Amino acid sequence: MNIKFADVSYNVEHALDLIKRSDARLIVLPELFNTGYMFDSPEEILAFAEDKNGFTIQSFLRIAKEKNCYITGGFAEKERDKIYNSSFLVGPEGLSGIYRKVHLFRDEKKIFSPGNLPLRLYNIDGFNAGLMICFDWLFPEIARSYALMGADIICHSANLVLPYCPDALITRALENRVFFILSNRIGKESMGDRILRFIGKSEIVAPDGDVLLRAGTDTEGIFEAEIEPSMARDKNITPLNNIFEDRRCDIYSEKILKK
């Protein structure tokens, strides 16, 4: 998606239009796709922050029921006096849940509170999906946590500006043998003389590292692939190597779970 800064009704309608053209069972939208990204302060984004009863989630709840599909995407979430960089997951049966971005990038720290919800998985047709947002990709522990919890698919809503993530997700998919669905925005935003260019390259990566599709750097659209999620249940990378059973927790440093 390309996104109009601070124009929620346009962005939501535009996403709905794209979704109407798709028969996908699971649709992933970018981070903060309804508001845009470069807000200067919590006060500035507050007017666009919503909760589960807000315009954005209610709009996608309706279309998820109509089209009998699951949709996840990022939005600015308001809870009491806090604002989170969040993503929702809605499906035919209603709101599955909300993820709050755990690792905030740069100036997001001045605007959002860090995610405070435990990681959890959502059931889609008997398979398990986890949500993460943009900069979370750099920390191997998030995808690892989801995979060890039983994730088959990780939905990754992003506003990437650095070039590394699309290739890094091949590593993340391989090391966990899960599907990755990256939805990244295109276009640019500016604030004063600071310009952010979003790199696009939305992609779907299979548990064997195969890039099933990768979009261009400036192409908007619905990009679809058919996947067989049960492939993520097979953790054998060779007849003699199961990537989970081969883990050597007796050798790894305990610092991995300590600050």
Add this chain to the structure above:
Amino acid sequence: MNIKFADVSYNVEHALDLIKRSDARLIVLPELFNTGYMFDSPEEILAFAEDKNGFTIQSFLRIAKEKNCYITGGFAEKERDKIYNSSFLVGPEGLSGIYRKVHLFRDEKKIFSPGNLPLRLYNIDGFNAGLMICFDWLFPEIARSYALMGADIICHSANLVLPYCPDALITRALENRVFFILSNRIGKESMGDRILRFIGKSEIVAPDGDVLLRAGTDTEGIFEAEIEPSMARDKNITPLNNIFEDRRCDIYSEKILKK
């Protein structure tokens, strides 16, 4: 390096010849560079397995003293009735230590015992180096452990046959902000009708993901880059993001350190 199967004296002499042409302070050789790879049984490799008093380590101890440098590389290590897929690190002051491969790949499980030594770092000119071998790359916990223990450089001796690792190490370097030095062999080996082709692509990757050099798929030689190891001490990826301080151990699953 290209390697002659089961010809230790040739391989060691050949590695020494290559090293004599280099003025590097730290030299990384491939996995099992002195013996070759495709042994069929522990009995078959036993004749080529050595300990710290063996021909291989003693040869590199001498040249490390002569040339005032550090050298690490892989060898089959014999300890009592066990054989390990190991790597040594020698320097001007003697044998720094031995690493035993923690994650064995495929048929290695029929030949070698899995590594049983705690992870540790070695001091090189005031910087910290960790050792890992080939398939260890797939498990993010090894490089993460070393990085959290204070590693600046990870020396990776390999006999890679799958295509993923050279790109994956860019992710490993970025997520830990450490240097990676991958030394992979070239050429092929066969046993019966099974052929392994080793992919080469030895490389040095900087903590910012920059690939300082990458060798070809079939080029033997000494490939050198000058690095500033202190770069690995700076864990700030943006003025507001320190990749270690940003970790959210309160959120990650405890399963990361449990089988």
